[in-house]
Amino acid sequence: MASTNIAGTLRRSLLIKVISKPAPSREDVASVIELTAAKVVEALQAQSMTFYLTEGNEIAFKQVYYSPTLWANDPTKHKKFEETAAKLLALKIPRGKGIVGRVIETGEPIFFRNSESQVPFMTSMAQNTGFDVCSMLTVPLKTTITLGAIQVLNKELSAGTDGEFTEKDLALLQEVAEYSATLIHRMVDPKFVPNAEDTARFVAKLTDLPLVTKLEDIEIDEKLIQVTGDAIIRREGIFPHKRLSPNSIAVLMTNPLDYAKRESFSQATEQSIEDVSVVSATFFETILKKFFKDAKATAPGADDVNISAVADVISNAYSLDGGTGSVSAADLENEDSAPIVQLTNRIIEDAYVSGASDIHIEPMEKDLVVRYRIDGLCQEKLRLPKQVANSMVTRIKIMCNLDISERRLPQDGRIVFKKYTKKNIDIDLRVATGPMNHGEKVVMRILDKTKSTLPLPALGFSDENLARYRECIRQPYGMILHCGPTGSGKSMTLYSALGEVNTPDVNIQTAEDPIEYTLAGINQMQMSRAIGLTFERALRCYLRMDPDIILVGEIRDKETAQIACEAALTGHLLVSTLHTNDAPSTVSRMGEMGIEPFNISASLVCVCAQRLLRRVCKNCKIPYEPAGREKTVLEKALGWSGQIFKANAHGCPTCSGTGYKGRVGIHELMTNSEELTEAINKEVEVADLKRVAMKNGMKTLHQDSMLKVKLGLTTIEEALSNVPPDLIL
Secondary structure, X not given: OHHHHHHHHHHHHHHHXXXXXXXXXXXXXXXXXXXXXXXXXXXXXXXXXXXXXXXXXXXXXXXXXXXXHHOOOOHHHHHHHHHHHHHHHOOEEEOOOHHHHHHHHHOXXXXXXXXXXXXXXXXXXXXHHOOOOOEEEEEEEEOOXXXXXXXXXXXXXXXXXXXXOOHHHHHHHHHHHHHHHXXXXXXXXXXXXXXXXXXXXXXXXXXXXXXXXXXXXXXXXXXXXXXXXXXXXXXXXXXXXXXXXXXXXXXEEOOOOOHXXXXXXXXXXXXXXXXXXXXXXXXXXXXXXXXXXXXXXXXXXXXXXXXXHHHHXXXXXXXXXXXXXXXXXXXXXXXXXXXXXXXXXXXXXXXXXXXXXXXXXXXXXXXXXXXXXXXXXXXXXXXXXXXXXXXXXXHHHHHOOOOOOOOOOOEEEEEEHHHHOOOOOOEEEEEEEEEEOOEEEEEEEEEEOOOOOOOHHHHOOOHHXXXXXHHHHOOOOEEEEEXXXXXXXXXXXXXXXXXXXXXXXXXXXXXXXXXXXXXXXXXXXXXXXXXXXXXXXXXXXXXXXXXOEEEEOOOOOHHHHHHHHHHHHOOOEEEEEEOOOOHHHHHHHHHHOOOOHHHHHHHEEXXXXXXXXXXXXXXXXXXXXXXXXXXXXXXXXXXXXXXXEEXXXXXXXXXXXXXXXXXXXXXXXXXXXXXHHHHHHOOOOHHHHHHHXXXXXXXXXXXXXXXXXXXXXXXXXXXXXXOOOOOOX
């Protein structure tokens, strides 16, 4: 049993190194040899082990091991074995000589044991080694080339096999030699990469999951594949092939250890992954092509090109020598030219697959910059020649039916992307254009129609805030306001709240600009300022439509605020958003819009201010004890100090080297109370309102951000860069 455990440990140690993405360094060779040698001796219970590597036309001894049972308690024998080992390590033998030479030359293992036949050379080996040899295993270290060999002599008598190795021992040694050889080859030759099939085999061994190499070996549910869609399968690298129950499926993956992808896939499809099989990357591509022929059915170069290829064509056309490509600069200044159309589509598709929330297309003095906002941070994607700015902006305007001749005024529009791609990507884009000093800038917000809302507990509410918020959304009437900057998750929280109270006996009406998520059983209205359909007009209409709950996308002006207040005071629950920094300042913002303080205090149920902080990567976060100012900040906010986490500066493959993956919400929930109503009616300062709310149990944004730091969800740097410490304590 112990031997099996050791073999498993060795297999795991080597495999993790073999399949890890960063290439191991040459310096690691000695440590891999040491690891392999020590574990082989334990797993096979060998009396002697020698590790050989080829060096040009010679074979070098790299590791020599003798078991203490060979000298028992005899110090003279012990010294003799030590001297023999030292001599061998300094020795090199010509390639092709002896048993080891033959194994390296042929790439085939050699296995001898005395019980099968008395082998003459065993006697000469006994003279060289200083002990009787009754069994020998020699296996090559082989990848695309043979790098060396491992040789073991005699099994320990305590193993109960009369000192002889078995076929099982040969199989284990060959398996270990395969991993060790792959790893050493990667170290000595940076260009060597194990092929996709070998990597899949290694992954299957490491994870103890079945390896699938033929489509006939698995059950295929074509309807499940089509429902999931090409976009999600490609983005997450997970292929669903069989439904196990209404909410669980069996899938194929190239890397089953990527739990972030598994979680993301489960959230996107609302299916839990119960059964995983391993496939190679090439086989994964083959099955994708088989089931999604139409996704790439356009002519070569039309829908199958990547961003950098199109960007190179464009940059080449504007190079100093006039370019040598088939596309001229004049062609690119037409918004209907193939490279401009392709590049615009590729940028949108690439941003979607990268998990971006916004795409920024920005003309600078000398070039056009494209940036994506991923997890709240803008990242530069590519730079293009300045001359293509006009044609690209015009192309985007055509896609969302805007006035292409108007370049001096801001415009808003919407792109239904399904019209422009043959890929299974069902997204809309909210587009805003505006004149800048070097040309028109475009920002596109990606609205993923396939993405469902998250349940309230998944949004990052603390247990206390969640209980209080759930109480608020179940009130029969009043006003619930969410405030925070653009992209702080206000809409998602409102949709999740509506999802909780959405039952057949409740009539929910929404007025949105734009409709970001489609919810079943809810009446949603899209605003259109061009024809005069504003929030104010929608609200007036809704008051005559017998609603129980009304959602207004945003309170922007006095009229909307006035009707919202009226609706809240006349037996409706009204939920909406507002742009303010924190919960208490929402009251003064409503006052500035001309709402009477007594109307605010009478209608208000709660105000929830929120932000999104980047989650520190679970895989590579580093624990540490805060000191100095960090410790003080934690103690002031929570009255606690202890071990917290910081982001790894180098990151890992899971977080793409950033140290952060995903985001978590922080909330400041101010619920109405007798004291707060009194303070609002007296029109007290925002700071005093905050004091009253804190006295009634409100946790500020800063306190909630520090709680997320304490729970190990984010870092203190991320928390403080989003929300400064409170001035009021």
